[in-house]
Amino acid sequence: MELTELSSRGHEVWVKARQQNRFADFAPVLKRFLELKKAWAQCVAPDSAPYDANIDLFERGATMATITPIFERLKQELIPLIGAIQQHADRVDASCLHGLFALDKQEALARKISSDIGFDFSQGRMDVSVHPFCGGGHPTDVRITTRYKESNFIESLYSIIHETGHALYEQGRPHHLGDLPVTESLTMGIHESQSLFWERMIAQGKPFCRHYFTLFRQTFPDNFRHTDAEMLYRAINHCKPDFIRVEADEVTYPLHVILRYEIEKGLFDGSMAVDDLPQIWNDLMQKYLGITPPNDTLGVLQDSHWSSGAFGYFPSYTLGAMYACQFYRAMLAEHPAMENEIAKGNFALIKRWLNEKIHQQGKRYTPDELVRKITGEGLNPDHFVHYLKVKYGVIYRLAL
Numbered sequence: 001m002e003l004t005e006l007s008s009r010g011h012e013v014w015v016k017a018r019q020q021n022r023f024a025d026f027a028p029v030l031k032r033f034l035e036l037k038k039a040w041a042q043c044v045a046p047d048s049a050p051y052d053a054n055i056d057l058f059e060r061g062a063t064m065a066t067i068t069p070i071f072e073r074l075k076q077e078l079i080p081l082i083g084a085i086q087q088h089a090d091r092v093d094a095s096c097l098h099g100l101f102a103l104d105k106q107e108a109l110a111r112k113i114s115s116d117i118g119f120d121f122s123q124g125r126m127d128v129s130v131h132p133f134c135g136g137g138h139p140t141d142v143r144i145t146t147r148y149k150e151s152n153f154i155e156s157l158y159s160i161i162h163e164t165g166h167a168l169y170e171q172g173r174p175h176h177l178g179d180l181p182v183t184e185s186l187t188m189g190i191h192e193s194q195s196l197f198w199e200r201m202i203a204q205g206k207p208f209c210r211h212y213f214t215l216f217r218q219t220f221p222d223n224f225r226h227t228d229a230e231m232l233y234r235a236i237n238h239c240k241p242d243f244i245r246v247e248a249d250e251v252t253y254p255l256h257v258i259l260r261y262e263i264e265k266g267l268f269d270g271s272m273a274v275d276d277l278p279q280i281w282n283d284l285m286q287k288y289l290g291i292t293p294p295n296d297t298l299g300v301l302q303d304s305h306w307s308s309g310a311f312g313y314f315p316s317y318t319l320g321a322m323y324a325c326q327f328y329r330a331m332l333a334e335h336p337a338m339e340n341e342i343a344k345g346n347f348a349l350i351k352r353w354l355n356e357k358i359h360q361q362g363k364r365y366t367p368d369e370l371v372r373k374i375t376g377e378g379l380n381p382d383h384f385v386h387y388l389k390v391k392y393g394v395i396y397r398l399a400l
Contacts, residue, residue: 003036007308014307023278023296026307031274033309034267051268055312058188059319061366064265067315070381071258074318077385079288081392081400082251085239086290088396094235096227101153105219109153110146110160113212117198118351119144119164120171132159134166134195139175142167153220154236155247161203165195168351172359183362188313190367192320193327194354200250200321201328202350207343209233234395241289243298251388254321255288260303260314268311322384323371327358329383330375 010029017026041053048056052063111126119126124136129145136142144163148156169191174183185191202208206229213229224232239249245256263280266272272280281300286292293299305313331353332338341349357374368378393400 003033003040003309006032006036010307010309011304014301014304018297018301021295021297021301023301026301027274027277030277030306033306033311034274037309037311038268049268051265051312054268055315058310058313058316059367060187061368062189062315062319067261067319068265070322070379071254071261071315071318073381074254074385075258075288078251078254078388081389082239082241082255082289084398084400085251085392085396086241088398089240091396092234092238093231094238096224096231097154097235098152099220099223100150101220101223103148103150106148106153106156109215109219110157112215113157114144114160114164114167116345117161117164117202117347118168123171124167126160132163134163134170136170139171139173142170158199158203158236162195162199165198166191168198168354169194169359172351172355174360174362177362182364186358186361186363186365186370187367188316189319189323190358190370192316193323194358196321196324197327197354201324202342202347204236204250205339205342206230206233207339209236210343211345237391237395239392239396241291243285243291243293244302250321251392252289254318257314257318259284259288264311264314319379322379322381323367325384325387326371326375326380327354329387 006029010033013029014026017023037054038050041048041050045053045056049064055062055064055067111121114126115121123140124142124144126144126146128147130147132144132146134142134144144160144167146156146160146163169185173185177183209232210229213224213232216232217224217227227235237249239251241252242248245253245260248256259281262284263272263277266280267274278296278300282292285299305311331350335341335349335353338350341347358370361370365373371377371379389400392398
């Protein structure tokens with residue numbers, strides 16, 4: 001009961017603390033959450049480490065023992081890659097993505113592309129809200145929300161593609177079996193793999209950019225007058241360290257997640273103190289991304305997760321990115337000409353592949369069993385590292 005009450009009150013405290021840049025106002029809530037979540041863990045999983053019990057809420061079967069080596073591998077590879085990219089940052093011009101983009105045209109474009117990749121508007125809807133989201137009570141009633149910004153149409157478009165990936169998972173679940181637990185989606189990481197599959201593996205790929213470039217230019221002729229499909233592709237995949245996790249590119253994003261994971265581990269094992277978090281956060285941002293937030297609003301107070309006690313949630317984001325990469329690799333192995341179909345705007349085969357391999361499987365398997373069934377091996381971070389190094393090595397003309 002106290003956890004539920006604190007989740008409700010804590011969010012309001014966090015909102016005000018974030019607005020006023022006052023971490024000290026939120027610290028007591030965070031301290032009490034840690035006490036309660038440790039006590040809760042002792043009740044539900046007395047033989048597990050408290051943080052492992054919290055991780056299991058979002059990523060069934062995952063533990064610090066499985067996650068930490070993977071994240072260490074990513075740090076080892078991505079920190080030098082980001083440094084190399086920043087030395088050649090002038091090789092990508094992303095100016096075509098900024099300007100004035102009429103909101104009604106953005107909305108029409110988002111609806112078309114969401115429909116193109118498979119969202120069934122007869123069993124769902126799309127609306128505007130403060131934050132992009134996908135929800136709904138049933139696979140026959142799936143709801144997407146997004147927001148539009150007049151100065152940047154890519155941010156809203158790709159959030160729609162991301163949420164459509166979640167929506168396709170929900171619409172693809174085997175609800176014909178009834179409302180049984182086995183028909184539900186698997187874990188947060190697997191769910192995130194579906195949104196990132198469409199957002200990053202498909203929509204940030206060169207074939208997708210080739211297909212939609214003409215439509216983009218027809219929709220916003222003044223903005224793309226001096227741009228071609230190759231320039232669009234490079235601009236969309238622009239890499240630059242920034243303070244805000246939700247606005248990070250696919251290379252820097254994992255380090256935002258790893259930072260939060262390491263802080264949560266430290267809070268649960270007692271090696272970090274809540275009152276020290278602003279400095280710890282800033283030190284890790286400097287160590288991993290080479291930048292220091294100017295204030296706590298852009299730093300330790302930026303995420304809402306801790307205000308509801310959602311410890312152990314963050315790893316799912318990067319696990320999802322790695323799953324997505326591995327699934328995409330498996331799909332291409334089965335269908336080598338798939339990227340030619342993407343360049344033609346043919347997405348039905350991709351949707352069908354994901355439906356059969358993932359969505360319709362519900363909760364029949366553990367995440368590890370599902371990944372092995374589809375790809376022939378467990379989660380392997382080397383595929384993700386290879387994908388990023390090859391892709392961004394070409395974009396930034398790096399000698400890796």
